[in-house]
Each structure stands twice: as C-alpha cells, then as structure tokens.
Amino acid sequence: MAMSSAVSEGPVDLTRVARYMAIAGVTGPRIVGRIYDPVEENLKELKRVFEEHGAIAYFSREGDNHIITYGYPPPRQPVRIWINVLLLVATIFTTLFVGALHAGKNPLTNPVNILSGLPFSLGIILILGSHELAHYLTARHLGVDATPPYFLPVPHPMTGTMGAFIKIRSPVPSRSALIKVGVAGPLAGFVVAIPVTIIGLALSRVRFVPAEAGLLRLGSPLIFELISRIFHGTPPAGSDVVLHPLAFAGWLGMFVTALNLLPVGQLDGGHIAYALLGRRYRVFSYFIIAVLLLMGFFWLGWPFWAFLTTVLGLRHPPPLDDITGLDRTDIILALLALLVLILTFTPAPFPGTGF
Numbered sequence: 001m002a003m004s005s006a007v008s009e010g011p012v013d014l015t016r017v018a019r020y021m022a023i024a025g026v027t028g029p030r031i032v033g034r035i036y037d038p039v040e041e042n043l044k045e046l047k048r049v050f051e052e053h054g055a056i057a058y059f060s061r062e063g064d065n066h067i068i069t070y071g072y073p074p075p076r077q078p079v080r081i082w083i084n085v086l087l088l089v090a091t092i093f094t095t096l097f098v099g100a101l102h103a104g105k106n107p108l109t110n111p112v113n114i115l116s117g118l119p120f121s122l123g124i125i126l127i128l129g130s131h132e133l134a135h136y137l138t139a140r141h142l143g144v145d146a147t148p149p150y151f152l153p154v155p156h157p158m159t160g161t162m163g164a165f166i167k168i169r170s171p172v173p174s175r176s177a178l179i180k181v182g183v184a185g186p187l188a189g190f191v192v193a194i195p196v197t198i199i200g201l202a203l204s205r206v207r208f209v210p211a212e213a214g215l216l217r218l219g220s221p222l223i224f225e226l227i228s229r230i231f232h233g234t235p236p237a238g239s240d241v242v243l244h245p246l247a248f249a250g251w252l253g254m255f256v257t258a259l260n261l262l263p264v265g266q267l268d269g270g271h272i273a274y275a276l277l278g279r280r281y282r283v284f285s286y287f288i289i290a291v292l293l294l295m296g297f298f299w300l301g302w303p304f305w306a307f308l309t310t311v312l313g314l315r316h317p318p319p320l321d322d323i324t325g326l327d328r329t330d331i332i333l334a335l336l337a338l339l340v341l342i343l344t345f346t347p348a349p350f351p352g353t354g355f
Contacts, residue, residue, distance in 0.1 A: 012053050012070060020045045024065065031068040035323075039066075043323060056171060060322040073170070079147050088125075090153035091161050095121035098160030102245040123196040123249030124161065125151075128256070131189030132164045135268075138184035142177045145170035158216075163256060174321040175275040179330040182271030183337045186257050190340050193253035197224060200247025201231045209240045218243075219346035221254050254344040261341040264288040265309030266316075269341065272334050274316040275326065285314045298348040 014031075017023065020042035023033040036042045043059060050057035050070055057070040099117025100107050107114040132149035139146035146169065152162040172178045220228065232241050243251065263273035264285045274281040292306035326334075 012050060012055060016049050017046065017068070020049075021066065021068075029070050031070075032062075032065050034064070035066045040324065043321070047321070056320065058171070058318060058320055058322070060318065066323065076145065076169070081148065084148045084150055087151045087153060088149075091151035091164075092121060092125060094153040094155050095124055095160035097155070098157060099245050099249075101157065102248060117245070119200075120245035120249045121160070123200065123246045124159070124252060127189050127193050127196060127249065127253035128161070128164045130192040131185040131257070131260075132166050134184040134188030135181060136166050139166070139168065139172075139181050142173060142180060144168060144172055144177065144181065159252060171317070172319045174319050174324055175278075176324070176326055176330050178271050178275040178319050179326065179333055182268045182275070183333045186261050186268050186337060186340055189253060189257050189260075190344065193250050193257065194223070194227075196253060197227055197247060197250030200244050200250045201227050201241070203244035204228075204232070204241050204247045205244075206232050206235045206239050207242045208238055209242070210238075217351050218251060219348045219351055221251075221258065221344045221346045223343040224251055224254055255346075255349055258341060258344040258346070259305070261337055261344070262288065262292075262305070262309075264292075265314055266312050267309065269337070270309075270316060272337055275319075275330070276334055278322070281316060282314065289314070295347060299350060301350070 011029075014023065014026065017031060021031070021033045021035045023031060025032045035046065046059070046068070047057065050068075054072060055070040056073050057068055060067045060069075096114050096117040097107055099120025100114050101117070102120055103116040105113035105116040107117075128151070129149065136146050136148055147167040149164045149166050151164045154160070154162045156162070168181075172181060228241055235241060260267050261269040261272075263269040270285070273284060277284055289306045289310060292302045292309075295302040
C-alpha cells in the first residue's frame with residue numbers, strides 16, 4: 001500500500017466515504033453501512049479514500065452490512081539484511097556438516113570431509129530458498145511488505161536446519177492475494193524438489209539391509225515413490241533403496257512442503273484454507289487439529305504439530321478486503337496446492353519412531 005508522507009492521522013472525511021457507501025453508523029474508527037452498487041467499483045474508490053488519508057482500512061461483511069475498520073500503520077523498521085546473510089551462511093555450514101555425516105564422513109576428524117556434505121547442503125538450501133523466495137517475491141509484487149528469507153541454522157543430526165521463513169510486515173490486501181502468497185512457496189519448493197529428487201535417486205543404490213542394521217526408515221510420498229520405482233523398481237526382499245544424501249534432501253523438501261500445506265494455523269495451507277472458507281475456517285481448523293491428533297497412531301509427530309499450530313494460533317488475521325471473492329485462477333491455484341499436498345504427504349514419515 002502506498003503511503004503519503006503528508007497525511008494527518010485523524011478521523012477520515014465521512015463526506016467522501018458517503019459518496020460510495022450508505023453509512024448507517026459510526027463508532028470511532030468503525031463504519032457500518034452498505035457499499036453502493038456496483039460494489040466492486042465503489043469498494044475500489046473507498047480504498048483510495050483511505051489510502052490517500054494514510055490509513056489502513058479493513059473491509060468486511062456482517063450479514064447485510066459492510067464494515068470498514070481503519071487505523072494507522074506504525075513506522076516501517078528497516079530490514080537488517082546482514083542478519084539474513086549471516087543466517088544463510090550459518091545454515092550452509094550446518095547443512096554441510098550434517099550432509100558430510102550422511103555421506104559417511106566426519107568433519108571433526110578431517111575438516112576437508114565437510115566438502116562431502118555439498119550435495120545435501122545444496123539440495124536442501126535450494127528447496128528451502130526457492131520456497132521462501134517465491135513467498136517474498138509474490139508478496140512484494142502484490143504490495144505486501146515482507147522481509148527477505150531468514151534461514152534457521154540448527155545442528156540437528158538429520159537436517160542441519162529448521163527451515164526458513166519470511167516476515168509479513170503489513171496486511172495482505174485481499175483473499176486472492178492470500179491465495180497467491182500462500183501457494184507460491186510450496187509450488188516453487190516442489191518444482192525444485194523434483195529434479196533434486198530425480199538426481200538424488202539416480203545416485204542412490206539398492207542394497208541388502210539387515211533388519212538389525214539400525215538405519216532410519218522413511219515413509220515415501222507418492223511422487224517420491226513413483227520416481228524411486230522408475231529408477232530402482234521394487235527392491236527384492238531384504239533389500240531397500242539406500243538414499244544418496246541428495247535424494248534425502250529431496251525427500252526432506254517434499255516433507256517440508258507437505259507440512260507447510262497442512263490447512264491449519266499460520267501455515268501456508270492455513271492461509272489458503274482461510275482464503276477459501278472465510279469465517280468457516282475456524283471450525284474447519286478444529287477438524288484438522290482432530291485429524292492430526294488421530295494421525296498420531298501413524299507418527300507421534302502429528303500430535304506435536306497439532307499442539308504447535310494451536311499454540312501459534314488458529315485465528316487467522318483477515319485481509320484488508322474480505323469482501324471481494326476469489327476468481328477462477330485462485331481456485332485453480334488452490335486445487336494445485338491440494339494436488340501437491342497429496343503427492344508429497346505421507347501418514348508415517350518416520351515409521352517405527354517417535355518424533
């Protein structure tokens with residue numbers, strides 16, 4: 001939203017609002033009434049009135065009434081890009097270290113061994129980076145104030161990172177924009193995860209795996225299993241596909257994509273679900289939490305995610321324009337996101353393990 005530096009923060013001129021809306025009541029910064037037909041054109045003019053006044057206005061519907069609630073944004077804080085760069089460098093290091101361990105090399109015994117972690121590190125950084133960069137670029141294109149990606153370097157022995165995120169620092173303008181911003185990341189990450197997985201599985205080998213070997217077993221999403229069958233068929237009894245570190249990076253990328261597309265809370269899928277369902281989203285989110293709890297029979301991590309998303313909040317912040325509906329492109333994008341969720345989801349990602 002464009003802001004003018006020469007605006008006053010006070011009550012909006014109601015005479016201008018009344019040109020486009022039959023005002024029924026005003027309580028402080030809350031205006032109740034009916035936007036004149038054609039609603040879409042007059043809504044556009046109303047948005048311009050509040051923008052010129054330097055205000056952030058939320059437009060919603062309650063029964064037969066239209067509601068405008070407005071306020072004024074705080075000063076924008078500068079982005080300290082050096083923090084983003086520092087976190088990215090640290091995440092490259094932690095994923096290199098963990099990737100070397102996946103390759104059977106220990107950087108603690110020989111620092112040069114850390115280069116063995118390059119395939120895993122490159123794969124996971126590309127997937128996570130493309131996911132968050134797509135969110136960032138789409139948000140900025142739609143006029144949403146967002147930060148560049150923040151990576152999370154965590155010396156976890158399996159991943160070396162807890163992912164990445166961007167910070168949305170202004171309201172999303174519409175339900176349509178909410179769909180586009182929410183879908184962009186998972187779709188981009190999925191598109192990058194496919195070639196990473198293909199190359200990684202081409203480098204993987206079928207080997208005899210004794211039951212007592214103690215290797216980590218992974219559940220296979222549909223798309224991952226399909227690519228594996230193309231390269232390796234069905235492994236004979238007692239054998240399995242031992243994943244190359246790059247293939248494991250692809251698997252992790254698909255797992256992260258599926259997690260983000262869960263239609264609940266502040267996840268990408270939650271944004272999409274809210275844009276589709278509006279006020280019915282809250283009841284729907286309770287249903288998804290119940291499903292995640294029941295899926296604890298497959299993997300104990302699902303109840304943890306149900307708890308985490310509940311703690312972070314099931315209430316979704318509304319877009320500025322909660323009146324204008326979705327168009328055909330938005331519905332297609334939402335269905336595409338559902339397809340990606342189906343292709344990347346597995347009920348038991350770590351069979352036989354807790355978290």
